Amino acid sequence: MSREADVSPAPVLLGLLMSQPRHGYELYQEFSRELGRVWRIGLSKLYAQLKQLEADGLVTARAELQATRPLRKIYCLTSAGQEAFLDWLHQPSRHIRDIRLEFLARLYFFRRLAMPGLEQLVAAQKAVCQAQVEALAGSTVEGDDAFGRLVIEFRQGQLRAIIDWLDRCLETP
Amino acid sequence: MSREADVSPAPVLLGLLMSQPRHGYELYQEFSRELGRVWRIGLSKLYAQLKQLEADGLVTARAELQATRPLRKIYCLTSAGQEAFLDWLHQPSRHIRDIRLEFLARLYFFRRLAMPGLEQLVAAQKAVCQAQVEALAGSTVEGDDAFGRLVIEFRQGQLRAIIDWLDRCLETP
DNA sequence: AGAATCATGTAAGGGGTTACATGATTCG
DNA sequence: CGAATCATGTAACCCCTTACATGATTCT
Numbered sequence: 001m002s003r004e005a006d007v008s009p010a011p012v013l014l015g016l017l018m019s020q021p022r023h024g025y026e027l028y029q030e031f032s033r034e035l036g037r038v039w040r041i042g043l044s045k046l047y048a049q050l051k052q053l054e055a056d057g058l059v060t061a062r063a064e065l066q067a068t069r070p071l072r073k074i075y076c077l078t079s080a081g082q083e084a085f086l087d088w089l090h091q092p093s094r095h096i097r098d099i100r101l102e103f104l105a106r107l108y109f110f111r112r113l114a115m116p117g118l119e120q121l122v123a124a125q126k127a128v129c130q131a132q133v134e135a136l137a138g139s140t141v142e143g144d145d146a147f148g149r150l151v152i153e154f155r156q157g158q159l160r161a162i163i164d165w166l167d168r169c170l171e172t173p
Numbered sequence: 174m175s176r177e178a179d180v181s182p183a184p185v186l187l188g189l190l191m192s193q194p195r196h197g198y199e200l201y202q203e204f205s206r207e208l209g210r211v212w213r214i215g216l217s218k219l220y221a222q223l224k225q226l227e228a229d230g231l232v233t234a235r236a237e238l239q240a241t242r243p244l245r246k247i248y249c250l251t252s253a254g255q256e257a258f259l260d261w262l263h264q265p266s267r268h269i270r271d272i273r274l275e276f277l278a279r280l281y282f283f284r285r286l287a288m289p290g291l292e293q294l295v296a297a298q299k300a301v302c303q304a305q306v307e308a309l310a311g312s313t314v315e316g317d318d319a320f321g322r323l324v325i326e327f328r329q330g331q332l333r334a335i336i337d338w339l340d341r342c343l344e345t346p
Numbered sequence: 347a348g349a350a351t352c353a354t355g356t357a358a359g360g361g362g363t364t365a366c367a368t369g370a371t372t373c374g
Numbered sequence: 375c376g377a378a379t380c381a382t383g384t385a386a387c388c389c390c391t392t393a394c395a396t397g398a399t400t401c402t
Contacts, residue, residue, distance in 0.1 A: 006361090025381050038324055045362065047383060072381060104327065108320055146345050147281055151211055154277065154338050161334035165327050172319050179389095198353050215391065220355065245353060 007098050009041050010049050014058060014077060014085035015109045023064070023072040024050055034112075038104045050075060058084050090117060092125040096132065096155070099125070099162060107169065119170060126166050129159045180271050182214050183222050187231060187250060187258035188282045196237070196245040197223055207285075211277045223248060231257055263290060265298035269305065269328070272298070272335060280342065292343060299339050302332045 009031075016022065016030055028046050031039075041049075053059045058081035061073045077085070089109055093102045103125060110118045133156050141148045182204075189195065189203055201219050204212075214222075226232045231254035234246045250258070262282055266275045276298060283291045306329050314321045 023381080024383095025379095028381095037321070042363065043381095044364080044383080048362085051383095100327070100331075104324055107323065111320055147284055148210070150280065150338075150342055150345055151277055153341065154273070154335075157334040157338045158273075158331060161330040162327075165323075165330045168326065169323055172323055196353080197355095198351095201353095216353095217355080217392080218390070221390090224355095 007101050011088040017077045021074050021076040023074050092128045122166050129163050133159045180274050184261040187254050190250045194247050194249040196247050265301045295339050302336050306332045
């Protein structure tokens with residue numbers, strides 16, 4: 001099923017670090033508060049992701065000792081990390097099922113960071129969806145395969161709803 | 174994320190066995206041929222599922238020795254298996270993301286087995302979707318949370334597309 | 347002859363979830 | 375005073391995917 005790598009929450013963590021450095025638990029709280037209705041992440045997974053991001057050189061960590069509280073590790077974006085985030089931010093999702101997570105997350109960061117270029121991303125994402133609608137329309141179906149046609153119509157319906165939403169998405173201030 | 178158990182392909186296997194007993198590899202071929210565009214399954218997983226179904230008493234297996242070919246195990250529905258399938262067949266999906274797999278699979282079996290009661294299932298599924306649209310409409314959003322509103326509109330759009338499709342779904346002979 | 351199909355599995359590996367461990371502080 | 379929050383991780387477990395093992399037949 002998920003041959004194509006599952007969407008990773010890593011870019012979201014990079015995005016949260018774009019504003020300022022933070023420690024893991026703080027990232028968890030912000031992730032949950034800001035994107036919790038869209039994307040859920042567990043603490044264990046978040047810590048594992050941060051470790052991976054550090055290994056990949058996208059963030060650096062420095063430990064901060066506190067008087068009364070346990071130590072905490074402050075994570076900071078590297079320039080490679082910034083680049084990776086900006087790269088991710090401007091890519092449309094190739095697969096419909098990823099849009100719900102990825103596109104909404106991208107939209108969030110465009111708004112939060114007041115980044116320019118949302119129009120281009122929306123246009124690119126619409127193009128991807130439109131191409132899929134047409135690919136479905138052109139896909140061969142046995143003459144009497146009513147079920148096959150219903151499957152195609154189901155997908156087209158989902159895609160068209162996304163396309164309509166993408167338009168409205170630009171109109172919202 | 175997937176706290177609620179992922180959709181299992183097990184009921185599909187039971188459904189394929191409703192027509193007649195089959196062995197694993199044959200189930201794999203039919204699964205792929207009939208539902209391949211909707212639901213993909215690997216051979217390993219399919220064999221594991223069959224083993225589990227047998228352990229659960231939903232199917233029985235008898236080995237069939239063949240002259241030239243390797244032995245194969247013929248699986249047969251038990252009455253508990255039939256009951257489990259029919260039960261699954263008439264339940265609407267509670268979560269949107271499951272509809273793409275589960276509802277389409279149910280629709281397939283209604284058509285294939287010429288089962289009565291599709292109208293009721295469609296009505297029940299529409300009711301679930303409509304309730305979610307309304308729950309979203311009623312969900313509290315901070316006055317100025319434009320992003321939150323966009324998320325809600327995205328979901329409502331997907332749900333409305335499904336509701337429309339469900340209507341058309343009954344019209345198709 | 348080599349590749350694909352038939353036919354069933356086991357084993358290893360990867361990734362995620364849950365539970366556990368620790369220890370101070372603050373809230374009800 | 376007990377529970378939740380702060381703060382970070384490790385360990386066990388589960389499930390899935392990929393690769394491997396076997397071995398005959400049929401297609402190219």
